[in-house]
Amino acid sequence: MQTDAQDGAKALAGQVAEEEKGLVSRDVYAAAVNKLVERAQTSTYGGQAAAQVLLSCYNGYDFQANLTDLNNLDRSDFELAITVIRGRRDTCYEPHQVIDNGSEIFLQLREDWIHLHVAERGKVPCRTCDGEGKIDGKQCVRCEGSGQVHPTVLR
Template identity: 45%
Template structure:
């Protein structure tokens, strides 16, 4: 039997309003809390017709979104497990040489360097942009030789994150999309205009 949003939120251990807000932000639900896009018509939700009694107009019809068993599993993954996985990935240190560096630390170190006005700033920006969008930005490996050791290790961690874990760096920091869009604007000359 499908679950109401109240029941679903209680089973997941989060507030109903918080749950629906996050699902709208993720584009799972539209502004009227109906499933949308790839989440519509997949058996995750049921939109049921119902009605309520208006004091003067009588029965008023409305549609109510309910969550199926598979939808509950999906929402548990999207709202609970996926954020935990991303947190672990962001905070799990990677051993590089004799140091342990988390991807979060590495990304922020390179962002800080990219926003400075020094000779290594362009290399830091190139590492970040090429791991952000491998099709539109290319990294000159020779540039890595110009980084000091700590930034070099951070670059290796970010490259490893992208190549081995298939994770784009912007996904691990708050407001990552906007930050990396600004980085792309600031370093627009690094864009590869010969992409296919």
């Protein structure tokens, strides 16, 4: 006689086996990465969401997607984002490894969206320099010229 735990484990194993049939291939993954890169190269909220997904799959220590920002993607771009996430898992390749000139493209994405880096998350415009980083041509002391500070610095 099987226990409830054994029945549950057997059901889960069957579900996993079914999901494995729908693995994202490297070609499908690469196509999704290329299309999402195009979106990430735009200065839009959708571009920012696309960049977060790509950079999170590229380097999850430095970049972490804000999942609520996925609402800024239209349905087709959302599906591309999900395909990229699944492709990263299913192929075990980072997104820059599956497209032509991937290293260069992702270094540029990283530079373009550096404010999404985990160290930059949560910063707000500096009130002292109005986010400009300078006052009368001189570097702002409070934000050290970055134009942004952590909210705790505002006190």
